[in-house]
Amino acid sequence: MVTLNFIVDQLTAEVPGGIGRYTENLAREVIRRAPHDCDVAGITSFVSDEQRSALLDRLPGLESVRMSRLNRKMLSQAWRRGMFTNSFGGGLFHSPSLLAPLRPLESGDPAQVVVTIHDIVPWTHPETLTPNGVRWHKAMLKRAWQYAAAVVTPTHAVAEQVAELHDFGDRLRVIPGAASPDIQLPDEAAQHDIAQRFQLPETFILAIGTLEPRKGIDRLIQALAQPRLQDAQLVHVGPEGWGEVDLSSLCAAAGVDRSRVRNLGYVSDAELAVVLDRATVLCMPSLDEGFGLPILEAFKAGTPVVHTDVPALMEVSQGASLHVGLGDEATFVERLSIALSNVLGDSELRETLTLAGQDRQPIYSWAYSADLVWQLHADL
Incomplete structure (x- = not known):
């Protein structure tokens, strides 16, 4: 043996x-x-x-x-x-x-x-x-x-x-x-309870990860200050702070009303499944990643994805998402807001991205x- x-x-x-x-x-x-x-x-x-x-x-x-x-x-x-x-x-x-x-x-x-x-x-x-x-x-x-x-x-x-x-x-x-097989939707009653407990908006952008600089959550919050996203809401899964940085300070620096950004902290697999299912779009504004597991989890849930052109994320998504180039730092926040606004406001685009993601996810x-x-x- x-x-x-x-x-x-x-x-x-x-x-x-x-x-x-x-x-x-x-x-x-x-x-x-x-x-x-x-x-x-x-x-x-x-x-x-x-x-x-x-x-x-x-x-x-x-x-x-x-x-x-x-x-x-x-x-x-x-x-x-x-x-x-x-x-x-x-x-x-x-x-x-x-x-x-x-x-x-x-x-x-x-x-x-x-x-x-x-x-x-x-x-x-x-x-x-x-x-x-x-x-x-x-x-x-x-x-x-x-x-x-x-x-x-x-x-x-x-x-x-x-x-x-x-x-x-x-x-x-x-x-x-x-994608983890443990992230499965619970029964309808449990889904309703989770959504109510988290007070999930009807339409929202989802971000998953810590607030460390390479995750780019700070620039996602800056994008919320753009006129085209003035009504958008962000739900964040992960710790609310990192070092001396927290969501309140990031919102204050960007001029974004703190009530538009909700932090859920750490969540269970069932809770994450519900949040992914109800999200309008997942955003990964990362500066660097090695794989991009949240992309596959969003694809599995039928949620459209917007991410940066980090090579590993591009490799995982293979065109089944929208990507925003990191090259021009001066215009990145504006271009990110345009991509998110397009997904939030276009049901046909969301349907196209959903189908593309569901075709892509089983490859892994x-x-x-x-x-x-x-x-x-x-x-x-």
Whole structure:
């Protein structure tokens, strides 16, 4: 029996985030689609018995959960320095992030280690991370260049960016994500209750993400100040603040009435499904992204999308959305407001975008991604 050691540590983080969602969905399908002579074990830092049981419940079919004696912070710093990389022995390892026991082959039990890098934000927008976070990502990517059997990216766009940082040759592979199957509409009564509780407007722009600068939420709020969007309402899913920035200060700076911008904070999968379903348009005004999962989630919900021409977003959407170029900074806010106004005011355009998105979304599936994981390790 061959065991694939899948690093599921992100699921134990205080805020699992997008990588946590990627980890859970990919791990489920990797387990479900394992070849008949293979099984999957979970690898984590030190966790409580309750956390260990929760992982087994969340990932049905997981053969076991193997724990380090180090907590999450200590393990990430140890592996960054090349320490305790033999603690789980040899064999096959797959990490849905850069956290992995990367080491020279001659250092102990031979191991085939594959890691994942979702974007190069630590290089392009280091101000959105802590200094320690930036140093950790840069050090781990360098270790991956030295010791990883392969490096996975979610898009060809990110693969090209990573190749400019280090020459990985043919070790770079693209394995995309997909819309989460957990984001499903509840029954009609629950939908009504959620919409009432959130006081969702009849027509609104939806934005998903933190307020960090690269997400561009500040410029989306500036677009609301344009005359053509003077009546538009924005619903934001995610934390209301980031650092010293919050929605109230962004609205004040843009001259936008704060009542036009509603923050929902963190929401459940069912709540997100309702918000996506009722949104008139999803907007991703990002300066940089590695994949663009909200686009696929909006496509699945039948919601039109407007986003920037970030290469990864263009790759995911493939013409099934409207995009606004980042090139001319001076006119970006105005052009964003035009694109959003066109969608809000044109039912035929919305219908066209909805159909295009629903045709595009099924191309991405976690089953396909899991098959690519098994094929990659077989090839190696």
